[in-house]
Amino acid sequence: MTSSDKPGQAADAPAARTGVAARDWASAAADPQYRAAVVDLLGALAYGELAAFERLADDAKLAPTLADKAELAKMASAEFHHFERLRGRLAGIGEEPTEAMEPFVAAFAGFHKQTAPSDWLEGLVKAYVGDSIASDFYREVAARLDTDTRELVLAVLDDTGHADFAVGKVRAAIEAEPRLGGRLALWARRLMGEALSQSQRVVADRDALSTMLVGGVADGFDLAEVGRMFSRITEAHTKRMAALGLAA
């Protein structure tokens, strides 16, 4: 299952691709600024997967049963394999993966520090929300990438099974104990706020990446479009939370 089957997905990219989005990596990467932006993107994505691995493995400790623990360990392992693919691509285009990831360590560490789940259900909501937001964001960006990079980014963003497992568990818990809904809705709002705040930090810090985002390299992507993109992602989040029985 991919998130395109799910309700509340952010609007898809325009069907007709032009400029960078119609070119392959070898052609697009001749522009050093575009190349730097993609290295940033792959570095952020790779470190994000490694951090997700760590957090999911950590959250597995909160699992109420061995079967639940195994399910989270499985997700963690899937994230690790995504990390391996991204790291492989960075190495394949002659970049040092560690150097490409370093600039994003602080933002992910900040996000995870501010959003350490206090119990199993908060962990599940975080896995679901975090994965969905990240997936929406990278899918939006992917539409502006060269064909080779886009293919890789979409491949590693394939759902790792968070959605079905987390949605089922959280919904059952709220049905059994309706007052949980309020606390988890608050938690989901905090996750979204923290994710947006860390994204802004990254955009402010990384020139090449933000230039790409505001249309300096890729076309049809100005500042107003960035605003609309964040609106679409927030809206998709709201719909997902409603589907989960949480008022976002």
Add this chain to the structure above:
Amino acid sequence: MTSSDKPGQAADAPAARTGVAARDWASAAADPQYRAAVVDLLGALAYGELAAFERLADDAKLAPTLADKAELAKMASAEFHHFERLRGRLAGIGEEPTEAMEPFVAAFAGFHKQTAPSDWLEGLVKAYVGDSIASDFYREVAARLDTDTRELVLAVLDDTGHADFAVGKVRAAIEAEPRLGGRLALWARRLMGEALSQSQRVVADRDALSTMLVGGVADGFDLAEVGRMFSRITEAHTKRMAALGLAA
């Protein structure tokens, strides 16, 4: 690479197999006591892999560099895939994997609680020592298993890359800072002691498994042989520690 290429391996099993060791699962499992012993063994091995996943993922936090962190995450992920195979086999022979694992949760939790590494090097030594001892032990037991179970057990015990990575890092650290050797040697002794003590606990608690170990089902494996097995494992540990530059 498998541990058979490494110095200090415990003595191998006898070449000529008789009794259970010459039969396949379908034939051997007709004996309900043998079947119970194998379910115990697979349950212990499965939970051990899941616990190893968790500990390695946890130790990845202590990694001094992103590359080291990725290396530990890779080992953790490999353990998870071993867990999946063992769980699959338990399900395949009609056992509830969770029920088979439950009896061993306390022993592994006890081991890991008593041996939480205080830094990166202790974590590496633990990954190496723990993996090697477990591998020696299961390899000894495997020689007494039916052909199908033996094949699976040996397959999941294939080295997950701990050895080369950990040995290289620990040796380099001791060369750079020789006084580390004393502390890490002490640590390795504690790991061995704790592993033996938890193994004894398991043997005392699990009738079917210990009956198999002392020759109640499989042949040629009496109490004196169990003693010799523990000697071989301890001796192999001592040789490995010496190769690592640590006096065990």
